[in-house]
Amino acid sequence: MYVAVKGGERAIENAHALLADVRRGDRSLPELTLDQIEQQLALAVDRVMSEGSLYDRELAALAIKQARGDLIEAIFLLRAYRTTLPRFGVSEPIETGAMRIRRRISAAFKDLPGGQVLGPTFDYTHRLLDHDLAEGGGVPPAPTAPAETVTFCSVADLLARSGGLIEEEVPLDQEVGDLTREPLSFPADRDLRLQNLARGDEGFLLALAYSTQRGYGRNHPFAGEIRYGEVEIESFAEEVGFAVPLGSISVTECQSINQFTGSTTHAPRFTRGYGLAFGQSERKAMSMALVDRALRAREFGEETGAPAQDEEFVLSHSDNVQATGFVEHLKLPHYVDFQSELGLLRKLRAEFFARKDSIEDEQGMQDAAE
Amino acid sequence: MQLNEDLVAGRRAAMKILANSDASSIERGLVAADCDARFVDLRAPEVGLVMLRGRIGGNGAPFNVGEATVTRAAVQLASGEQGHAYVLGRDTKKARLAALCDALWQAKASRDSIERHVLAPLRAALELRLQQGRERTAATKVDFFTLVRGEDEQ
Numbered sequence: 001m002y003v004a005v006k007g008g009e010r011a012i013e014n015a016h017a018l019l020a021d022v023r024r025g026d027r028s029l030p031e032l033t034l035d036q037i038e039q040q041l042a043l044a045v046d047r048v049m050s051e052g053s054l055y056d057r058e059l060a061a062l063a064i065k066q067a068r069g070d071l072i073e074a075i076f077l078l079r080a081y082r083t084t085l086p087r088f089g090v091s092e093p094i095e096t097g098a099m100r101i102r103r104r105i106s107a108a109f110k111d112l113p114g115g116q117v118l119g120p121t122f123d124y125t126h127r128l129l130d131h132d133l134a135e136g137g138g139v140p141p142a143p144t145a146p147a148e149t150v151t152f153c154s155v156a157d158l159l160a161r162s163g164g165l166i167e168e169e170v171p172l173d174q175e176v177g178d179l180t181r182e183p184l185s186f187p188a189d190r191d192l193r194l195q196n197l198a199r200g201d202e203g204f205l206l207a208l209a210y211s212t213q214r215g216y217g218r219n220h221p222f223a224g225e226i227r228y229g230e231v232e233i234e235s236f237a238e239e240v241g242f243a244v245p246l247g248s249i250s251v252t253e254c255q256s257i258n259q260f261t262g263s264t265t266h267a268p269r270f271t272r273g274y275g276l277a278f279g280q281s282e283r284k285a286m287s288m289a290l291v292d293r294a295l296r297a298r299e300f301g302e303e304t305g306a307p308a309q310d311e312e313f314v315l316s317h318s319d320n321v322q323a324t325g326f327v328e329h330l331k332l333p334h335y336v337d338f339q340s341e342l343g344l345l346r347k348l349r350a351e352f353f354a355r356k357d358s359i360e361d362e363q364g365m366q367d368a369a370e
Numbered sequence: 371m372q373l374n375e376d377l378v379a380g381r382r383a384a385m386k387i388l389a390n391s392d393a394s395s396i397e398r399g400l401v402a403a404d405c406d407a408r409f410v411d412l413r414a415p416e417v418g419l420v421m422l423r424g425r426i427g428g429n430g431a432p433f434n435v436g437e438a439t440v441t442r443a444a445v446q447l448a449s450g451e452q453g454h455a456y457v458l459g460r461d462t463k464k465a466r467l468a469a470l471c472d473a474l475w476q477a478k479a480s481r482d483s484i485e486r487h488v489l490a491p492l493r494a495a496l497e498l499r500l501q502q503g504r505e506r507t508a509a510t511k512v513d514f515f516t517l518v519r520g521e522d523e524q
Contacts (some may be wrong), residue, residue, distance in 0.1 A: 055422065055438035056459065082419060088440055088456070090421040093432045100500065102507055118510040145511070147504035154428060169430025176423065176432050190426060191433035198424075198435050232386065233438070233458065235420050240454045242378050245386035246420065246440060247458035253428060276424045276435055 023068050037061035046250075046279025047071055051320060052078030053180075053199040055249050055278050072201075076321050090176075092234045092243050096253045096276070099229040101152050103280075107223040108257055114152035119228060120280070155225040155255055159270065166257065166270040186312050193295055193315060194288075198277060200318030202284045208308040209290035217294045217306030221273065224257035228280050252277050254285035258293050261300045271300060377476075384475050384489055385468070389457045391492045393464035396471065399488030405480035409470055412444035412452060415462035441465040451476045 024031065038045055038061040048060040052075040060078060067073035103119025106112055118124075159166035177192040179199075184192065197205060212219060230250050234243040254275035262268030273293025275285035294308035307313055317323060388396060400407065419437040426433055442456045443465040453473025455465045471488055474480040 050436065053436035054419075055436060058460070059439065082437060085439070086416075086418040087437070088418040088420050088442060090434075091423050091438075093423045093425045094435070096424070096428045100503070102503065103510075116512045117507050118512060119507055142506045143509040144502075144505035145509040147501065147508040157429070169425070169427035171425065171429055172431045174431055176434060178421065178434050180421075180434075180437075191431060194424075194426060194433045195435070198433075233420075233422060235440075235456060237442075237454065237456055239444070240456075242382065244454070244456045245382060245389050246438075246456050247389035249422070249438065249458065251424075251435075255428065272427055274427050278436060 023066075032065055034058055034061040034065065037064055043280060044069075044071060046277075046281050047202060047284070048074045048078060049278040050281050050284060051075045051199055051201060052082075054078045054082045072320050072324050076324065079321050089235050089237065091246070092236065094231050094233065094251065094276075096227065096231060096251065097154055097157075099152070099227055099231050099251075099253075100248075101227060102229040102250075104152050104225065104227040104229075105223070106155050106225045108225075109155060109158070112153065112155060112158060112225075114150045152227065154227075155257070159224075159257070164267065164269060167261070167272055169272075184315055186315075188311060188315060190292075190296070193311065194274065194276075194292060196315045196318055197275070197288045197291055200288070201320035201323070202281070202287065204318055204320070204323075205287035205291050206283060208294070208314060209287035211306065212290055212294045212308045217297065217304075217309045219258045219271075219293055219297075219302070221256040221258050221290055221293065223286065224255040224272070226252070226254050226282060226286065228252040228282065250279050252279065252281050252285040254282070254289040256286070256289040256293055271296070381472060381475065384484075385455070385472060387489050387492050387496060388455065388468040388471055390496055393461055393467055395492055395495065396464065396467045396488060399484075399491055400467065400471065403474070403480070403483040403487035405474055405477075405483050406448065407470060407474060407480075408448040409445040409453075409473065411466070412446050413442065415441055415443040415465045417441050417460045417462070420456075443469040445469045445473055447473045447477060449477055449479070 038057050041061075041064065044064055045057055045060045048063055048071055049055050049057070051071075052060065052063070054060075056078075059081060060074065063074035063077040063081075064071065066077060101114070101117060101119075103117060103121060104114065105116050105118065110116070177189060177195070179192060179195050184196065188196070211217070213221075228250065230248045232248050233246040235246055236243045252275075254273075256273035256275075258271045258273060260268040261271050271293065273289040273291075273296070275288030275290075275292065277284045277288065291308055291314060294306070295311055295314060297304045297309040302309075304310075418440055420440045421437050422435045423432045424435045425431065438458055439460050440456055440458055441460055441462055441464070442454070443462070444452060444454045445466065446452050451473045453469040453471065453476065455468035455472060457465050457468055471484055475484045475489075
């Protein structure tokens with residue numbers, strides 16, 4: 001039960017002033033600029049945009065600065081900001097097949113059309129701290145190589161074309177559910193589940209994805225394809241009369257290839273999980289694909305019961321803004337709640353001691369009688 | 371009908387270049403183009419959101435991924451042409467300039483000048499940036515090969 005608590009205005013004001021002071025830190029050091037955050041903490045920006053569910057690099061950088069690097073706080077700030085803006089419309093579906101590839105790998109096929117390009121990755125680094133980086137200094141420009149104009153054929157298309165080895169998606173243009181408009185209800189269709197996962201907490205999804213690998217909802221995934229790069233965005237505008245190009249954004253896409261399904265009517269084939277996240281968010285996209293596939297257990301008639309397969313559990317707890325709101329609200333004054341619990345506890349204890357006393361009295365009288 | 375389709379394709383191509391360029395480069399081009407750019411705002415630049423959609427599996431049914439900030443603007447030239455812009459981000463100046471370019475591109479008197487002085491240099495800069503990106507990416511292409519292990523040969 002909440003009861004309004006008054007007072008403390010001065011303390012709150014001063015606490016916020018202190019926050020601003022420590023956020024700035026030592027004044028003899030240069031202040032961080034948004035450009036620096038955007039450029040040099042780019043993956044933090046990507047995460048905040050993904051989970052903040054708002055693509056705007058500059059705003060994400062501002063949120064990170066304001067939140068002192070607390071990414072969940074930054075995500076919260078971005079979510080709050082978006083509620084102040086009107087929605088103009090929806091985009092045409094992003095064509096990830098037409099992505100300008102910055103990175104594309106497949107752990108399932110080594111020779112796939114377009115080849116494997118590593119791009120900027122932590123993979124194959126030795127995870128040793130680089131003390132030269134502490135000093136700063138010049139970084140030579142990245143090496144280049146002649147670029148062929150190749151089409152990066154997607155692994156899913158490759159498999160589908162090779163005789164139906166993998167399930168195919170049907171590009172139905174049905175009504176698309178939107179969590180920002182209607183609250184989630186269960187069972188949720190796959191479009192809603194993917195929207196939820198796309199804005200879900202990376203750590204939560206990572207742990208769930210990991211749990212499926214360790215046997216809690218096993219479905220043996222391969223990283224069929226991971227691609228990161230830029231895609232063009234278009235949106236139909238009524239007054240213009242056609243789909244207007246809005247510019248481009250970076251996204252990461254993961255196609256997982258998972259174990260088989262088959263029936264008396266169709267031959268066994270691979271199944272798929274899908275992940276898509278803003279920016280270069282590979283761990284997120286991979287986790288999303290694994291959890292997406294786990295949530296399809298019922299659809300494939302698989303044994304269920306593992307946490308990652310429990311749609312209500314996963315989708316209700318994936319949002320870190322909701323989660324942090326509920327956990328952190330415990331910090332707010334609960335004095336009346338606590339007083340009532342205290343009162344109840346005192347009553348229970350009084351009853352306990354009264355009972356104990358009466359038992360002891362009886363015991364004493366019996367002893368005296370014997 | 372064909373004419374209309376060509377017109378739409380031309381406008382879309384121009385819009386794509388403008389959307390992927392920054393305000394100061396567009397402005398530089400407009401100064402160089404030196405056309406009659408008197409206009410009134412039909413819609414003053416306004417910041418809002420567009421919900422970005424993906425496709426399940428990359429090619430299946432659409433789903434909502436998340437929103438993006440978008441700025442839109444509309445202008446009308448003294449000669450009557452209306453120009454529109456929707457561009458990612460919150461740059462109101464860029465949106466108005468892009469709308470102005472769209473209007474000037476539709477006006478026969480100024481289309482060539484817009485193509486030559488605004489769009490051509492922007493297209494070249496964009497292509498250079500993309501080419502650099504492609505070349506840096508190409509340098510990270512791998513040729514994995516699997517080794518035949520000894521025990522398999524027996």
